[in-house]
Amino acid sequence: EVQLVESGGGLVQAGGSLRLSCAASGFSFDDYAIGWFQQVPGKEREGVSCIGLSDGSTYYADSVKGRFTISSDNAKGTVYLQMSSLKPGDTAEYYCAAVKMHTGVIVPLVCNWYGMDYWGKGTLVTVSS
Numbered sequence: 001e002v003q004l005v006e007s008g009g010g011l012v013q014a015g016g017s018l019r020l021s022c023a024a025s026g027f028s029f030d031d032y033a034i035g036w037f038q039q040v041p042g043k044e045r046e047g048v049s050c051i052g053l054s055d056g057s058t059y060y061a062d063s064v065k066g067r068f069t070i071s072s073d074n075a076k077g078t079v080y081l082q083m084s085s086l087k088p089g090d091t092a093e094y095y096c097a098a099v100k101m102h103t104g105v106i107v108p109l110v111c112n113w114y115g116m117d118y119w120g121k122g123t124l125v126t127v128s129s
Contacts, residue, residue: 002026002118004034004096009123012086018125020081022096027118030054033101034079035111036070038092039122045095050111051079052101059108064090086127093122 008020022034035050049070050059058070069082079096097116101107 002098004098004118004120006094006096006120006123009094009125011126011128014086014088014127014129016086016127017082017084018086020083020094020096020123020125022079022081022120024077024079024096024098027098027100029074029077031100032098032117033107033110034072034096034098035059035116036079036081037095037097037113037116038090038125039095040092045113047111047113048094049081050107052107053079054101057107059111083125086125088127088129091125091127093124095122096120 003025005023012018033050033052036048037045038048039045048061051070051072067085072079098118099110099116
């Protein structure tokens with residue numbers, strides 16, 4: 001059974017930092033990419049960042065470049081999202097999701113919510129001003 005379990009969300013002041021974790025199990029880690037998506041009520045989920053687990057290639061949305069860093073510990077089956085210089089506009093439910101990678105496909109092309117194969121249940125990040 002595939003499981004993706006997020007943790008690390010919480011309340012933080014603007015300018016602060018949080019590290020989200022996504023513990024993944026039930027699939028062959030190296031064959032997948034894992035991404036983080038944010039969603040606020042009434043809006044579509046948006047891709048924040050994704051990482052290819054076989055080669056470490058990454059994608060970042062323009063809104064988080066220079067502030068967020070995605071990484072993976074393949075031995076632990078865990079993907080992290082280090083979030084720094086947080087803004088109130090980063091407030092959202094954050095989900096991690098996994099998609100199987102195919103030959104010739106690059107990470108930026110798969111970092112969208114409608115293409116993901118598996119989802120976690122989310123963790124809430126609230127940034128106060």
